[in-house]
Amino acid sequence: MCAPKTLLKKIQKSDNSHFDVQSLSSNKIYQVNVDTTSCNCSDFPHIYLCKHLVAIIHYFEGADLKPQPLSNADKVSEPVVSSSLVQ
Numbered sequence: 266m267c268a269p270k271t272l273l274k275k276i277q278k279s280d281n282s283h284f285d286v287q288s289l290s291s292n293k294i295y296q297v298n299v300d301t302t303s304c305n306c307s308d309f310p311h312i313y314l315c316k317h318l319v320a321i322i323h324y325f326e327g328a329d330l331k332p333q334p335l336s337n338a339d340k341v342s343e344p345v346v347s348s349s350l351v352q
Contacts, residue, residue: 273324284325286317297321 275287282300287293295306295317308315 276320276324278325284321286320299325 272289275289277285277287279285282298284297284299286295286297286304288295295304297304297317299318299321302313302318303309304315304317306315306317309318
């Protein structure tokens with residue numbers, strides 16, 4: 266496994282679950298939460314993983330990357346079948 270590009274000096278540990286990770290290309294700070302295995306960067310909602318979270322795992326071994334349960338917003342609803350259409 267290759268080491269992440271995010272440097273350890275760009276990571277600030279708030280507590281055992283929360284980290285601030287500075288972008289490599291700007292002064293933007295991303296918040297990583299290892300309890301919810303999440304990050305507030307723009308990539309995370311699309312793939313549920315990002316380099317910021319991977320950096321925390323690499324340096325602090327602090328998150329479980331198993332699949333997380335879907336939130337209500339992410340769940341696909343079942344189609345509703347009208348009883349008048351069922352014969």
